[in-house]
Amino acid sequence: MAATSRQASSVSPDAPAPVIVAIDGPSGTGKSSTSRAVAAKLGLSYLDTGAQYRAITWWMLTHDIDVKDTEAVAAAADRPEILSGTDPAEPTITVDGADASGPIRTQEVTGAVSAVSAVPAVRTRITELQRAIAAGAPTGIVVEGRDIGTTVLPDADLKIFLTASPEARAARRGGELKGSGGRPVDLDATREALLRRDAADAGRKTSPLRKADDAVEVDTTELTLEQVIECVVTLVEDKQQAR
Numbered sequence: 001m002a003a004t005s006r007q008a009s010s011v012s013p014d015a016p017a018p019v020i021v022a023i024d025g026p027s028g029t030g031k032s033s034t035s036r037a038v039a040a041k042l043g044l045s046y047l048d049t050g051a052q053y054r055a056i057t058w059w060m061l062t063h064d065i066d067v068k069d070t071e072a073v074a075a076a077a078d079r080p081e082i083l084s085g086t087d088p089a090e091p092t093i094t095v096d097g098a099d100a101s102g103p104i105r106t107q108e109v110t111g112a113v114s115a116v117s118a119v120p121a122v123r124t125r126i127t128e129l130q131r132a133i134a135a136g137a138p139t140g141i142v143v144e145g146r147d148i149g150t151t152v153l154p155d156a157d158l159k160i161f162l163t164a165s166p167e168a169r170a171a172r173r174g175g176e177l178k179g180s181g182g183r184p185v186d187l188d189a190t191r192e193a194l195l196r197r198d199a200a201d202a203g204r205k206t207s208p209l210r211k212a213d214d215a216v217e218v219d220t221t222e223l224t225l226e227q228v229i230e231c232v233v234t235l236v237e238d239k240q241q242a243r
């Protein structure tokens with residue numbers, strides 16, 4: 001049950017201290033694209049924590065564990081080996097040695113992930129992996145998720161909370177689904193599914209989706225992806241200069 005980072009780890013002795021950036025928010029706000037691009041531009045590692053929750057959910061489904069059975073999910077939470085590669089140019093995720101990057105994006109996993117990620121034993125397990133990966137990032141890391149600023153890395157150097165209107169989020173998610181080769185997407189259904197998942201993520205008892213008190217909120221509704229990236233890069237650079 002190890003966590004790995006496949007990036008090079010040679011850092012010169014007078015290099016600046018690693019910078020930890022937490023980016024949280026609901027789905028469809030541009031979190032993943034923004035986080036990856038910011039990490040790539042600044043030479044940082046990148047961790048998609050949603051992919052880890054999806055990976056453990058996929059493992060539960062493929063091992064015939066009833067994802068509604070909280071006790072069964074909790075009892076199995078330590079069993080899968082989940083490894084995340086943190087190069088923003090090529091993030092990877094494997095479960096028990098198998099590439100999980102395709103299977104974790106299926107509707108079946110998307111429909112089950114809120115239930116699995118609400119189980120405290122699952123959150124404890126995945127949070128440990130996340131902290132180990134962040135601590136081992138040589139130059140720093142951009143970690144995206146729902147509870148990074150509040151729970152996983154409360155001492156992050158910079159916390160960002162991305163938001164967008166439900167319509168903008170549904171349109172973006174619909175575009176992603178179409179782009180991945182699916183049938184034409186029903187935007188109303190996409191919007192309803194997004195809102196249902198957000199409500200489950202924000203309403204759960206353990207580490208709900210919530211803006212940290214000291215997070216900078218960025219509403220991306222009227223912004224292009226490039227504008228959001230630029231905004232976050234500037235915020236990180238300002239932080240680095242102030243240290």
Ligand code: DC
Nearest residue numbers: 027049050051053113117145146147
């Ligand atoms: O970002 P995503 O849609 O791939 O995330 C999948 C699910 O994982 C999401 O519905 C909530 C959960 N999640 C979480 O509970 N905590 C995180 N830090 C990241 C994701």
